[in-house]
Amino acid sequence: MAEAEWKTCREAPPLNAFCPVRTTLNVLGGKWKLLILSYLLEGPRRYGELKRLVPEITEKMLIQELRELELDAIVQRTVYQQVPPKVEYHLTEHGRRVQPLFEALIGWGQGYLQREQVLTT
Amino acid sequence: MAEAEWKTCREAPPLNAFCPVRTTLNVLGGKWKLLILSYLLEGPRRYGELKRLVPEITEKMLIQELRELELDAIVQRTVYQQVPPKVEYHLTEHGRRVQPLFEALIGWGQGYLQREQVLTT
DNA sequence: CGGAATCCGATTTGATACTG
């Protein structure tokens, strides 16, 4: 597919194999993935740290989302062979590239929150 | 809560009422919401148009997600009293403000797709 | 045309207990 095509591809499936919007949503759209990534952007985190930082998510979902992010080459898992065990998750290059997306996301949330303040006051 | 606090709030619940990341994910994080919004950003769409543009989603989920976006003041529903009926969905001001978020989202997807090309070639 | 209502099976998510 030529570059000009997938750059603007908005077709419905199955013609959307290279639609950037659907691609991003497929990779980052998991229920907890962006929230997990928001913490990994601040630096590498251990499994227990993430569990504490995102208490809404269960252990099962946390490990499941981390595994999927690993398969999609967004995060990398590092095991330190020691007792007690230590495992760290850190972003790959593609993971770090979500930074601008997050800045836009945070900007939108701030604007929305300010409206909420006005409405509920 | 002072502005400086919620701007950077990364606390775990229940201290995160004003976390911009969690706010955005709560409002826009529905399974199909961002995909629906990506089409509404191009202009108002009728119910049937959205159904055709996003064939992955069932009628039930489409109407459900649209209702939630309406409750969160992201989209507005306009009924034209005529036969046959015509209903249009268009973005509110807060809905239109997701544009920068989408540009970042599309940019990330393009970068990720290029890597995929390299890997699968 | 643009929905609403219902039933039902499949998938996803969650709670709890347990392990190397």
Place this chain on the structure above:
DNA sequence: CAGTATCAAATCGGATTCCG
């Protein structure tokens, strides 16, 4: 500490039927 295993609950999808 960093997960697994198991079972229950919630959500989602698909089909069908009906309505203004």
